[in-house]
Amino acid sequence: MQFNKILLLLLVFLIGNNLFANMPPPQYHPVTKYYFGNIDSLSAYKFYIKNSETGKTYKIKQNAVFEVYPNEKDGPSNKLEVWAINKETKLQTNTISLYVKESFKPLEENTAHYAVTLSFDKNKVLTSDFSMLTPKCYSKNDKEFMPVISFNKPNNNNLFPILSFAAILLLTILYFTTKRQQRKVYV
Numbered sequence: 001m002q003f004n005k006i007l008l009l010l011l012v013f014l015i016g017n018n019l020f021a022n023m024p025p026p027q028y029h030p031v032t033k034y035y036f037g038n039i040d041s042l043s044a045y046k047f048y049i050k051n052s053e054t055g056k057t058y059k060i061k062q063n064a065v066f067e068v069y070p071n072e073k074d075g076p077s078n079k080l081e082v083w084a085i086n087k088e089t090k091l092q093t094n095t096i097s098l099y100v101k102e103s104f105k106p107l108e109e110n111t112a113h114y115a116v117t118l119s120f121d122k123n124k125v126l127t128s129d130f131s132m133l134t135p136k137c138y139s140k141n142d143k144e145f146m147p148v149i150s151f152n153k154p155n156n157n158n159l160f161p162i163l164s165f166a167a168i169l170l171l172t173i174l175y176f177t178t179k180r181q182q183r184k185v186y187v
Contacts, residue, residue, distance in 0.1 A: 003178065007171050014164050032068045032101045032112045034080065035133070036060050042118065045084040045093070053078045070100050082118070084126055093126040 039047055040062045047060040053069065060082070071077050080098040085091070101112045113133040121127055 004175075007175050010171060011168060014168055017164065030100070030112045031070070032099075032114060034066050034068070034098055035113065035115045036064045036066075036118065037062070037115060038117050038119075039064070042084070042120070044088070045086055047082065047084045047118070050081045051078075052081065066098075068098060068100050082116075082126075082128070084118075093120075093124070096126060096128050098128075 036047070039060055048057055049060050049064075049066055050057045051066070051068075058066075066080055068078055068080055077099055082096045082098065084093045086093075096118075098116070101114065115131050115133055117129040117131070119127050119129070
């Protein structure tokens with residue numbers, strides 16, 4: 001009787017897991033930190049950044065870090081605006097806007113870390129390149145944690161229903177083979 005309850009519980013778990021498999025994941029709105037590291041290599045320009053939330057303008061220095069917070073209200077989204085001014089001609093370049101990066105995974109400490117590489121193209125237009133930083137790039141202590149059991153679903157969407165069906169089939173076969181062995185034959 002106990003074995004039947006365990007099989008029924010596993011069957012309910014597998015069916016429930018398949019029902020929730022096609023639901024979209026929740027969207028997390030993390031704080032986004034932007035790191036500027038190549039400012040000194042572009043010495044002919046002064047770089048400035050404006051925070052739309054506070055309205056303050058700052059001069060960007062080498063290894064500067066700026067944060068963008070998610071918007072709590074339905075108003076315009078918070079952003080950082082980056083531009084450069086040529087030291088000789090005093091002309092301002094185009095503006096690059098940096099927004100909160102959306103993520104489908106909960107991030108460590110609810111913060112996304114991006115390195116911004118600024119450069120100029122042939123037409124002297126300011127361009128940017130983003131790369132997401134790994135925790136080892138910005139954390140002070142190295143935390144290496146290997147989980148013993150992981151409940152993450154595989155990325156291949158076709159694999160999970162097949163494995164679930166195979167598990168149900170295996171549990172059904174086990175159920176009937178153990179039932180057959182438990183019967184006592186009286187002659």
